Amino acid sequence: MAPRYYTVTWDQLHRDGKALAWRLVERGPWTGMVAITRGGLIPAAIVARELDCRLIETVSVVTYDEEQRGHPQVVKPPQAALESQGEGWLLIDDLVDTGTTAKVVRAMLPKAHFATVYAKPAGKPTVDTFITEVSQDTWILFPWDTEPQFIAPIAKARGNGGGGQ
């Protein structure tokens, strides 16, 4: 079955990222932040700005090739947070889907607080804080995945021209 799409604009991502920061500021202070690249980089930048957090580490996990899920590969470990097992650190990603990426990172940083902007039901148990839930059969399209383009008027797409033609 073709997935349904949930399109997120830059404005919406900024708003949702700030909503996440409001939740997280209550639970601080934080030692630093670990962004799960690449998808977590922009949400982490938005949250870091709001929390006045300057210490940003990254962990790189590659799980998907476009919409195809593969075996998660850790390309870069979160060196600065490893010794404390993530205690006092915020772990940030754009979303959890199946929770595969989250499980790999949580195994490295079991004491970190894991926050995402979006969550699907299967991944929800792996997240401590998230903002918006979408259904499991929805594919979230981020602003960096998309660009505005011409769309035919509804009447033309249906093959029936408008009046006066």
Ligand SMILES: O=P(O)(O)OC[C@H]1O[C@H](OP(=O)(O)OP(=O)(O)O)[C@H](O)[C@@H]1O
């Ligand atoms: O819960 P899961 O099923 O593991 O899916 C969620 C992960 O998938 C995406 O990353 P992706 O592997 O596409 O890499 P990217 O962030 O570099 O685009 C997304 O950014 C999450 O990290």
Ligand SMILES: Nc1nc2[nH]cnc2c(=O)[nH]1
């Ligand atoms: N962009 C994007 N990446 C994903 N990786 C796993 N699920 C998703 C999703 O819904 N959207």
Ligand SMILES: [Mg+2]
């Ligand atoms: Mg990712």
